[in-house]
Amino acid sequence: MTHGSDTIFALSSGGLPSGVAVVRISGPATRNALVSLCGGVPASRRATLRPIRSRNGEELDKGLVLFFPSPNSFTGEDCAELQIHGGRATVRAVLATLGELEGLRPAEAGEFSRRAFMSGRMDLVEVEGLADLIAAETEMQRRLAAEQAAGGLSRLYxxxxxxxxxxxxxxxxxxxxxxxxxxxxxxxxxxxxxxxxxxxxxxxxxxxGRIGEIVRDGLKVVIAGPPNAGKSSLLNYLARREVAIVTDVPGTTRDVLHVDLDLLGFAVRLFDTAGLRETEDVVEREGIRRTQLSMAEAHLVLLLSDRPDEDWPALAHGYEGPIIRVLTKSDTRDTAWPSVRSDAMISTRTGSGIDDLLEAVADHLPDIEAGSALAxxxxxxxxxxxxxxxxxxxxxxxxxxxxxxxxxxxxxxxxxxxxxxxxxxxxxxxxxxxxxxxxxx
The missing domain is CATH 1.20.120.430 (tRNA modification GTPase MnmE domain 2)
Structure with a gap:
């Protein structure tokens, strides 16, 4: 079954240069393309070493050629794969040769998957799962995407x-x-x-749905607190790189910055925010507004302060979501400990308490058994x-x-x-x- 008269082609294997590059072809002119480039159509679903030639007969490369006849292919159409060397010039020459053939054109973004959906080879949930599987960065994201791409969720529906x-x-x-x-x-x-x-x-x-959102998009954790409480220092410590401004001048973080962590196989997205305080500065007030919006949308808020007796009652007022109260700069304290109870005490200078803080964050991750299906x-x-x-x-x-x-x-x-x-x-x-x-x- 074909969809339109076009045969499409594209590099399917990612960035160049690479050891091997895979060029995918799909559509009614696939057989003709193979004859033109490789001198013939190989046996179905069997990898065959063939020379890849230009239209004037110049050998561009040698590679493995596979042919998948309709309807038993990814798209449901005649499909082929050229597994060639992944040099930029080689791939460019092969793609240029394909573009010169009658009825062939470069594929648009997602077009192979779209054709798989249109031919009934995949449904929308499976297509979305495939996209998520390619983008997965953590183990739980991979498991969730694999379940959907394999049709687990579709079977339920x-x-x-x-x-x-x-x-x-x-x-x-x-x-x-x-x-x-x-x-x-x-x-x-x-x-x-x-x-x-x-x-x-x-x-x-x-x-x-909330569990699915956290697994796919990450646990959204907002780092909030007054200016100069150590919010950006914590973000930088966790990221092991400079992703936020760290300075002794209050109110320097004007926007919402973030860094992603992999915690127990889950994605955790930490957002640094503008310090919460009364101010007349228009730009800083906009940063504070964004902080309050981020807190309202967060799964979890880390409320940082080095003066919790003064800060925490006011900062937590009106916020009803989950909070971890974090006492910062613990390495600078002697006997003047606050009377307000904290959930974690940290120092980004020495690293003290960071592991305990991450354990407290992990307690807010979904409880999913290792062998359970992620439908x-x-x-x-x-x-x-x-x-x-x-x-x-x-x-x-x-x-x-x-x-x-x-x-x-x-x-x-x-x-x-x-x-x-x-x-x-x-x-x-x-x-x-x-x-x-x-x-x-």
Missing amino acids: DSWAKRLTHARAMIEAELDFADEDDVPGSVAASIWDDMRVLQKEIFNHLGE LPTRQRHMESLAEARIQIERALACLDGLDIQSEYLRLAGQALGRVTGRVDVENLLDIIFSEFCIGK
Whole structure:
């Protein structure tokens, strides 16, 4: 199955130079391209060493050539891969030669995956998982993306869609075939218990959206506190590089800076923020406004101060999210310890207490067992469509206007689920009815 008349090609293996570069080709002219460049089409799915030649016969390189005939390829079209040496000039020459062939053009961003979706080889959730797998930087990001790219999340959503289809089929059976001996009366009543269970399953799944967000995008940790409390020093210590301004002049951090850490396989994104204080400086006040906005959106706030007796009661006032109160500059103290209890005491000069602070941050990471499947919603569009499906099921359960209206609510719920995966199927309800009842025997 092809989509349009174009055959596309692109370097698929990343930056150059490299030991090996992989050039991918997909579309109806793939076979012709192989004949032109390699002198013929190799056996399907078998790596074959071939010379790669220009249109005038000049040998550009030798490499492994693989051919994947439609529909058993990544895109569902005829596909080929050229595994060549990864020098810039070599790759440039091969791509230029492909661009000279009739019907071929360079691929657009994401176009191979788009064709895989259009041909039914992947659904939207699997495509998103593939993109996340390529971008994954931590172990938990990799596991989450691999679960989605392999279809784990799609299988869950498809099972829910099938239950909705089955429920509608039972309703249609009662409405349309109630006079048949093979259809027991009030058969639709048996499906409502399952719809209540399904509604609860979707509700619980939506509740895991925060976990999916943290695993995919990282635990958002905001470092807040008064000016000169050591916020930028902590960020720099953790980053092992200068990512923020460190100075004794109060109010020097005017914007929100961040650094990403890998903590127990999870991504943790730490944000340095402007110092919280009363000021007339317009620019600094904007930085403080951004700090307060970041705190409101954070999963966790590290509230830093070297004078907690004075700072913490005022700074924490009105903030209801999780807080770790951090006493800074502990190496400079003698006997003048604060009366307010801290959750951690650190010194970025000596490194004292940093490991304890990271352990306290790790306590706020999701509790996911090592062997558990990560079938979690990860994107806002997932959450919105799933919430719509749950609402429509609730409407069906509460409806007193008849089975036909209840069936319509379930149809809308199925459509919402279909939007998550990109599969809003044309449901053949009669096929399901005939498979479960002996109507018309």
